[in-house]
Every structure is written in structure tokens, then in C-alpha cells.
Amino acid sequence: MIRNYYKTALRSLLKHKAFTLINISGLAIGISAAMIIYLVVQYDFSFDKFHQDGDRIYRIVSNFNSKDLLGYNSGVPAPLGESVRAQVTGLEQAAPFFIFDHDAHISVPSSASNPLLLKKQNQIILADDAYFKLIRYQWLAGSQKNALAKPYQLVLTAARAQLLFPGINSANIIGKQVIYNDSLKVTVSGIVADLDQNTDFTFQDFISLSSADHNPGIQADYANKNWNNTSDVNQLFIKISKGSSLASVQKQVNAIYQSHSENRAGFKSQMFALQPLSDLHFDANYGNFNQRIANRKVLYSLLGVAAFLLLLGCINFINLTTAQSALRAKEIGVRKTIGGTRKQLISQFLTETFLLTTVATLLSAVMVYYLLKLFSGFIPTGITYSMLFTPGTGLFIILLLAGITSLSGLYPALVMSAYQPVQIIKNQRTVSGKGNTQYLRQGLTVVQFVIAQVFVMATLLVSNQIYYLLHKDLGFDKDAKLYLRTPYSQVNTNHQNVLLNKLKAIPQISLVSLGTDPPSSRGTMSTHMTYKDGKKETESIVYLKFGDENYFKLYGLQLLAGRSPEKRDTLKRIVINETFCKELGFRNPANAVGKMLGSNDTGKPVEIIGVVKDFHQLSLHAPIMPLALGYGDSPYRNMVVHIGLGKQMQGSSNWHEAIMEIEKVWKQVYSQEDFEYTFLDESVASYYTSEQNTGKLLNWATGLSVFISCLGLLGLAIHTTTQRTKEIGIRKVMGATIAQIVSMLSLDFVKLIILAFIIAAPIAWYALNQWLQNFAYHTSISFWLFAGTVVSTVLIALLSMSTQTLKAAMANPVKSLRSE
Structure with missing residues (x-):
């Protein structure tokens, strides 16, 4: 019996090739999207799920509150x-x-003429045995108990060990030496296996924590006792005891911090919170060791996109199948007449649906291979095509196949199996056009276009917001600017000055500056400052940037009062921004010049010598924060060379020649260092990679949803014109023109699209308004977005069904009336 069902189903699908192709296309699009989104969501939600008692592991993080402005830092005071x-x-x-x-x-000491040297390495930490009690590794050599007990000990992962000591087994690597930054010489005391599950703990080198107390080169950075300095390099993870109160632990941590205030500013505005380990991969406020951050809202939105595309495919299938029912009416009547039961017919139609869905699923599996490559910039690098064939994904596909078969095939099967054979044989054209089925088909079409129009509006707004983000005036000149970072490992101000002088001699360069980060950058430094006006004390969290006398000129920063920093100012005098000026209570920027501020960084008062017009220090997700700019006379090891290229240069060849000259100069000063540079405008644009990826995804989702919806509309048009053949013939005999017939048929469909728009508009407005709240600065939701959506969808819909309506309008009325 089952074999007969499949034979009959295959014959039916091959007989109606056009309907079969349309149905397979619609379902394949939805299923392939669901497969890819499942891989992405499953991948991101699997991070750090393998840790023992992971629900009791937390990271202590810092929150700053300056008036109405909030700041976040994943680190704590050392x-x-x-x-x-x-x-x-x-x-x-x-x-x-x-x-x-x-x-x-x-580097690895060696007698060879070319000893091993790895440049620009990361994933290195200073830790003790508590780290390995929290994050469990498999030990391949050495002992967890004493591997990091003494200064200058080192534990390596197996992958790093093989990179440094290729071909040597783990036991024989113990006792060998490794040198970091030419000054920190350590001895390998342990080898651990690499974590083989998805994790953000990707560290490969573990230097004993006590080394920081004994090595002058790193002592200032990693063993300082300054309670005022909060940096993300200082991480603190804890595991609470069973039954312990999170609130109690957090209160104790903050009490310790407050006890070291010694009446200094900043301790009131800085508080510590406990971040669950499960949030590490998702919380952009604190980050995950400079690695890719996932967004829960985006993942849930992706699930919604997958569900909507599948729903569109299923609705499309229902519409096309019920539209096709008139063509299969005689078959149904004959089968019932010769003894076929309703149960058998339902089984037959569900078998056809299952067979068609299976073909669509197999096609989707092939499509996924190419789609993963097409969306490689959006999909995490850890996702591979082979993950489609894991047991978990296989179970998901089976459930998906069963769900789509039931959702798509059950209603058409119930409807068509209920036809009465006498009525069918007497007049098969009318069997599927009466009752609630017609309203249901129209309702499903409305649902399709509600989804499609929400996608269209979302695409238009996201595109508009991305344009706004990339073209908004940030308060500084970002064009024709590039910057280089001097090597952290080479702390030599003479080298920096030599580099600057050589760069100034290059004709294509208009201006050069030495300082810390550009006006807008991901890296931030902050401190606490206080101002006393005699009546009250104002305490502020202040972002810090440093630059020499050319910094203001190079970036076109506009002074509202006072002057820019000079070399003689060092760190005693600063320029503040408008936001900081207003927070201190000065409406007129000139009134702030000359006032003194208390600084926790220097412990000495600093003088305000100028006020600069506000510019955006971070992305437009964040508000403008209070800022102080000082003279950048190499107060920090990691300095940045800022280069302004002459805007009069035209053509890529001129830019290329200028960069080649810069590279020559770099190699003359830092011969052993790789030459790397960043264009500022590209750096700013990278803030919005997530939004740009979302825009690309929406473009595809919108195109697919509109395409599937139009296929459904085509199915409804086929059904409607089939049912109204006699009416169309009579109208033509009575003198109706082709244009009048097309208008009559199209008007009913346009009404459905307009009804869909009335439903979609408030849904889209609410969802998009919520999305815009993620930005401190954003575009508005304007009228043209809604008008453009309804006009475009109506035009696309009319084009998609124009062939069918014209065919019906141009048909010979004599043939249609004779057949009736």
C-alpha cells in the first residue's frame, strides 16, 4: 500500500511539473535558511557549556556611573x-x-642561525593554579599543583607547544625555555590539551602570576597596587559556593573597594557586578577577550526569520495545492467512486507532500554548501558544512521535515478528501471555490504579505540607519587619515621621534602626530576627576586621550575656548570637551578655562586650558562621554603615529606610492617589526559590521519573502481565474475590454495587499523603533518608508500575476462558455 502511495505521488508530481517546481522552490528556500540559522544559533549557544558547575562561575566586572552616563569595563583594579x-x-x-x-x-633560545621568533602573538596570560581549578584542562605533562607555583614558570597548550617545539613530545618539552618580549625568560613546567569544545577561553600561554612581582619589565603593568586604575587586562573570575548569595558576594566585593577609598574620588561612582559565565559570549558591554561577540537578540531574530520563511513556504504550498485541486477534482471523484476512502486519500496527499518536502530538503542540503560560502562574512568562522551531518543537526532536519509535511499537507489533504464524487463529476470547476476555504486562502495570502512587508520596511530602515552611521559628522576629520602603532615591546622614545621626523619628510604627507588612539577608537582609557566650586564637589568619570601639538590640527578638532595642549603642559594641563564642561556646571566654555581639577591618575591638580567641541569617541551606539585631552609626550608605552595624507592626491596609485614610502621609513626605524597600518575611516566603518551584516541578511530575507509571497499570489490568481472563467467570458461577450477584465481581477489582490500593509505597518513601526534604541544617535522612521513599502509591494505583486490575469482576460469567451 505504501509503495503504491509513493508511485501515485511521484506520477502526480511529475504530471503537474510547474506546480511541483514552484512548491519545491518555495520550501527549499525556507528549509535551507532554517538549516543555516540552526547551525549559527546552535553554535553560539554552545559556548562554554562544558565547564563543571559553570552556573556558579562569574566574572567580576566594573560599572561606572557619571551623572546619566554609564560606562563598563570587564576588568578590575589589580x-x-x-x-x-x-x-x-x-x-x-x-x-x-x-x-x-x-x-x-x-622566541625560543637556540643554537641555530635562525632561531624561532613569533611576532604579534596574543592569547597569553599571567595566572596561577586557581585558573586551572576554574577552567579544567587535561594535563599532558607536568602537574597542576605546582606548574605555576613559582616565578618564571610556563604552561603551554599542546598546539602552542608544537608550534614552539615542533616534533618534540610533551614530556620532553618540560624544562625548555621561552622568551617573551626579549625580557621575560620562563621555563616550561606543564603542557595541557587544547579545549576541544566551543569556548572563549582560547589562551595558549600561561605564565606564573608571581612572575609579575619579580620582573621589572612587567611589574609596572601587572603587579601595581593602584586601586584607582581599572583596566581590562586585569581579569577576576570567581566560583561561588553552593547555596551562597550572589548579592552577599557582590556587597562584600564593593565593601573591599570602598575601604581603600582614602577619601579619594571615584569610589562612589564605580561599582562591581557579577557577570555569569553564560553571558561572556553575548555581552558587548564587557567583551570576551577581544573575540567575536554574539548577540542574543540577533540570534532570536534569526530564528524568527527562519520561522517566517518556512511559514511563507508552507502557506505558498497550501495556496498552490488548493488552487490545483480543481485540476485534480476528476481524479478524486473517480477514486472515491471505485471505493477509495477518505483516509486513503489523506494518506495519498500527505505522501505527496512528504515526497515533495524530502526533495526540497535534499536540494536545501546542497544549497547550504554554497550559501555558507556566500554568507562567509556574516557566518562565524567556526561553522562548517560538515556540522550539517552531526546527530543533533540530523534530528533537527527530521523534525523539520515532519513538521513541514504536517503543516503544509494536512489542510489541503483534509479539504480535497472531503469532496463529494457526484458534485465533482457533475462540475469539477466549482468544488474548491466555495465556503470558508476561499477566505482561508485569502487570509493566508494576507499573512504572507504582512511578513513580506515587515521585511521590506526593516530593510529600508536598516539601510537608512547604516547610511546615517557611516556619513554622520563625527566632529572630526576622518578622511585621508591613517595610523600606525609603535611596537609595544620597544619602549624607546628616540625611535618614535626618529620615525616622526622621517615621515614629515615624505612629500605626500601633510601632517604627522604622535599620541594615543585616534579621536574615535575601540580602546578607551578613563580616570576619575573632581571639581570643587566652593559649594559642592562634582565627581566625573573622564575618558582620556593624549596627543602632541599636531593632534588637534590633523583631526580638525574645533576649540570653543582656550588653546590646545603644548609640550610644556605635559600632564599638568588638559583640554576638556563640551560634555565635560557642562557636567562641571559651565554654560560658557570660556568660564571653564583656568579652573583646577583633582585627578586620581596623577594625584595632583590639573588645569583646564581649553574646551573642545564635542566629537564622538566611540561608535554611535554610545553617547558622548566626558573627555580630557593632554599632551602626548609618550606617557604610555603603546603610542600611535597619526598620519594625514594630502587630500589633493587623486588616484589609487598616489595613495599606494605614499604608503610604500611610509613602509620604507618604518623598516628603517623598526627593521624587525611588521608594517601594519589602519585607515581611520575604515576603522570607524568597522564599528558597524554587525549592522551591515544584518542589512545583508535582511536584503536576502526580504527578496526571498517577497518572491515566495508572489508565488503564493500567483497560486491564488490561478485559482481565482479558473473559478471565474464563466464570469470573464460573459463580461467579454457583454463588451468588457481586456484592461477592464485585468483591473477587475487585480483589484481583489491589491485589496489583500493593502489589508496586509495596514496590519504590517504598526508591527514594523514598533519593532524598528525598539531596534533603533540600541543607538544613542539614530535616524528617524519617516513616512516614505511606509509609502515606499506599499507601493513597491503592490507593483511587484501586479507584475508577478500579470501573466495569469492577462491570459484569462485574453481568452476566447466562446471556448470558456462552451465548456461551461
Whole structure:
């Protein structure tokens, strides 16, 4: 019996090739989208799920509150770790660790003429055995108990060990030496296996934490006792005891910090929170060690996109199948007349649906291979095509196949199997055009276009917001600017000055400056500052940037009062921005010049010498924060060379020649360092990679949803024109023109699209308004977005069904009336 069902189903599908192709196309689009989105969502939600008692592991993070402005930092003051370990109750483990240089050099002593040297390495931390009690690794050599117990000890992952000591087994690597940044010489004391599951803990080198107390080269960075300095290199993870109160632990941590205030500013505005391990991969406020951050809202939205595309495919299938029912009426009547039961007919139609869905699924599996390549810029790099054939994904596909078969095939099967054979044989054209089925088909079409129009409006707004983000005036000149970072490992101000002088001699360069980060950058430094006006004390969290006398000129920063910093100012005098000026209570910027501020960084008062017009220090997701700019006379090791190229240069060849000259100069000063540069406008654009990826995804989702919806509309047009053949013939005999017939047929469909728009508009407005709240600065939802949506969808719909309506309008009325 089942074999006969499949034979009959295959014959039916091959007989109606056009309907079969349309149905397979619609379902394949939805299924392939669902497969890819499942891989993305499953991948991101699998991060760090394997840790023992992971629900009790937390990271202590810093929150700053300056008036109505909020700041976040994933780090803590360096001395907090030991204090928490010694004083806080309710903890099972406390694991402080320090993230080493992001561009460290690693070398291995060797007698060979070309010893191994790795440049710009990261994933290096200073830790102790508590880290390995929190994050469990498999030990291949050495002992967890004493591998990091002494200064200058090193634990490596197996992958890093093989990179440094190729071909040597783990046991024989123990005792060998490794040198970091030419000054930190350590001895390998342990080898651990790489974590083989998805994790954000991708560190490969673990230097003993006590090394920071004994090595002058890193002591200032990683062993300082300054409670005022909060940096994301100082990480602190804890594991709370079973039954312990999170609120109690957090209160104790903040009490420790407050006890070290010594009446200094900043301690009131900085508070610590406990971030669950499960949030590490998703919280952009704190980050995950400079790695890719996933967004829960985006993942849930992706699930919604997949569900909508599948729903569109199923609705499309229902519409086309019920439209086709008139063509199959005689078959149904004959089968019932010779004894076929309704149960058998339902089984037959569900078998056809299952067979068609299976073909669509197989086609989708092939499409996924190419779609993963097409969306490689959007899809995480850890996702591969082979993941489609894992047991979990296989189960998902089976459930998907069963769900689509039931959702798509059950209603048409119930409707068509209920036809009465006498009525069918007497007049098969009318069997599917009466009753509630017609309204249901129209309702499904409305649902399709509600989804499609929401996608269209979302695409238009997201595109508009991306344009706004990339073209908004940020308060500084970002065009024709590039910057280089001097090597962190080479702390030599003479080298920096030599580089600057050589760059100034290059004709294509208009201006050069030395400082910290550009006006807008991902990296931030902050401190606490206070101002006393005699009546009250104002405490502020202030972002810091440093640059020499050319910094203001190069970036076109506009002074509202006072002057820009000069070399003689060092760190004693600063320029503040408008936001900081207003926070201090000065409406007139000139009134702030000459006032003194208390600084936690220097411990000495600093003078305000100028006020600069506000510019955006971060992306437009964040508000403009209070800012202080000082003279950048190499107060920090990692300095940035800012280069302004002459805007009069035209053509890519001139730019290329200028960059080649810059590279020559770089190699003359830093011969052992790789030459890397960044264009500022590209750096700013990279803030919005997520939005640009969302825009690309919406473009595809919109195109597919409109395409599937138009296929459904075509099915309804086929059904309607089939049912109204006699009416059309009579109208033509009575003198109706082709244009009048087309208008009559099209008007009913246009009404459905307009009804869909009335439903879609408020849904889209609410959803898009919520999305815009993610930006401190954003475009508005304007009238043209809605008008453009309804006009475009109506035009596309009319074009999609024009062939069918014209065919019906141009048909010979004599033939249609004779057949009736």
C-alpha cells in the first residue's frame, strides 16, 4: 500500500511539473535558511557549556556611573583579586589573571642561525593554579599543583607547544625555555590539551602570576597596587559556593573597594557586578577577550526569520495545492467512486507532500554548501558544512521535515478528501471555490504579505540607519587619515621621534602626530576627576586621550575656548570637551578655562586650558562621554603615529606610492617589526559590521519573502481565474475590454495587499523603533518608508500575476462558455 502511495505521488508530481517546481522552490528556500540559522544559533549557544558547575562561575566586572552616563569595563583594579581571595566569604575559588601584551614577541633560545621568533602573538596570560581549578584542562605533562607555583614558570597548550617545539613530545618539552618580549625568560613546567569544545577561553600561554612581582619589565603593568586604575587586562573570575548569595558576594566585593577609598574620588561612582559565565559570549558591554561577540537578540531574530520563511513556504504550498485541486477534482471523484476512502486519500496527499518536502530538503542540503560560502562574512568562522551531518543537526532536519509535511499537507489533504464524487463529476470547476476555504486562502495570502512587508520596511530602515552611521559628522576629520602603532615591546622614545621626523619628510604627507588612539577608537582609557566650586564637589568619570601639538590640527578638532595642549603642559594641563564642561556646571566654555581639577591618575591638580567641541569617541551606539585631552609626550608605552595624507592626491596609485614610502621609513626605524597600518575611516566603518551584516541578511530575507509571497499570489490568481472563467467570458461577450477584465481581477489582490500593509505597518513601526534604541544617535522612521513599502509591494505583486490575469482576460469567451 505504501509503495503504491509513493508511485501515485511521484506520477502526480511529475504530471503537474510547474506546480511541483514552484512548491519545491518555495520550501527549499525556507528549509535551507532554517538549516543555516540552526547551525549559527546552535553554535553560539554552545559556548562554554562544558565547564563543571559553570552556573556558579562569574566574572567580576566594573560599572561606572557619571551623572546619566554609564560606562563598563570587564576588568578590575589589580589588587582586588588577592583581596577578594582573602576576605570574601561564600567563594569556592577566586582566579585573578592578567592578559599579557596583545602583540607580544615569542622566541625560543637556540643554537641555530635562525632561531624561532613569533611576532604579534596574543592569547597569553599571567595566572596561577586557581585558573586551572576554574577552567579544567587535561594535563599532558607536568602537574597542576605546582606548574605555576613559582616565578618564571610556563604552561603551554599542546598546539602552542608544537608550534614552539615542533616534533618534540610533551614530556620532553618540560624544562625548555621561552622568551617573551626579549625580557621575560620562563621555563616550561606543564603542557595541557587544547579545549576541544566551543569556548572563549582560547589562551595558549600561561605564565606564573608571581612572575609579575619579580620582573621589572612587567611589574609596572601587572603587579601595581593602584586601586584607582581599572583596566581590562586585569581579569577576576570567581566560583561561588553552593547555596551562597550572589548579592552577599557582590556587597562584600564593593565593601573591599570602598575601604581603600582614602577619601579619594571615584569610589562612589564605580561599582562591581557579577557577570555569569553564560553571558561572556553575548555581552558587548564587557567583551570576551577581544573575540567575536554574539548577540542574543540577533540570534532570536534569526530564528524568527527562519520561522517566517518556512511559514511563507508552507502557506505558498497550501495556496498552490488548493488552487490545483480543481485540476485534480476528476481524479478524486473517480477514486472515491471505485471505493477509495477518505483516509486513503489523506494518506495519498500527505505522501505527496512528504515526497515533495524530502526533495526540497535534499536540494536545501546542497544549497547550504554554497550559501555558507556566500554568507562567509556574516557566518562565524567556526561553522562548517560538515556540522550539517552531526546527530543533533540530523534530528533537527527530521523534525523539520515532519513538521513541514504536517503543516503544509494536512489542510489541503483534509479539504480535497472531503469532496463529494457526484458534485465533482457533475462540475469539477466549482468544488474548491466555495465556503470558508476561499477566505482561508485569502487570509493566508494576507499573512504572507504582512511578513513580506515587515521585511521590506526593516530593510529600508536598516539601510537608512547604516547610511546615517557611516556619513554622520563625527566632529572630526576622518578622511585621508591613517595610523600606525609603535611596537609595544620597544619602549624607546628616540625611535618614535626618529620615525616622526622621517615621515614629515615624505612629500605626500601633510601632517604627522604622535599620541594615543585616534579621536574615535575601540580602546578607551578613563580616570576619575573632581571639581570643587566652593559649594559642592562634582565627581566625573573622564575618558582620556593624549596627543602632541599636531593632534588637534590633523583631526580638525574645533576649540570653543582656550588653546590646545603644548609640550610644556605635559600632564599638568588638559583640554576638556563640551560634555565635560557642562557636567562641571559651565554654560560658557570660556568660564571653564583656568579652573583646577583633582585627578586620581596623577594625584595632583590639573588645569583646564581649553574646551573642545564635542566629537564622538566611540561608535554611535554610545553617547558622548566626558573627555580630557593632554599632551602626548609618550606617557604610555603603546603610542600611535597619526598620519594625514594630502587630500589633493587623486588616484589609487598616489595613495599606494605614499604608503610604500611610509613602509620604507618604518623598516628603517623598526627593521624587525611588521608594517601594519589602519585607515581611520575604515576603522570607524568597522564599528558597524554587525549592522551591515544584518542589512545583508535582511536584503536576502526580504527578496526571498517577497518572491515566495508572489508565488503564493500567483497560486491564488490561478485559482481565482479558473473559478471565474464563466464570469470573464460573459463580461467579454457583454463588451468588457481586456484592461477592464485585468483591473477587475487585480483589484481583489491589491485589496489583500493593502489589508496586509495596514496590519504590517504598526508591527514594523514598533519593532524598528525598539531596534533603533540600541543607538544613542539614530535616524528617524519617516513616512516614505511606509509609502515606499506599499507601493513597491503592490507593483511587484501586479507584475508577478500579470501573466495569469492577462491570459484569462485574453481568452476566447466562446471556448470558456462552451465548456461551461
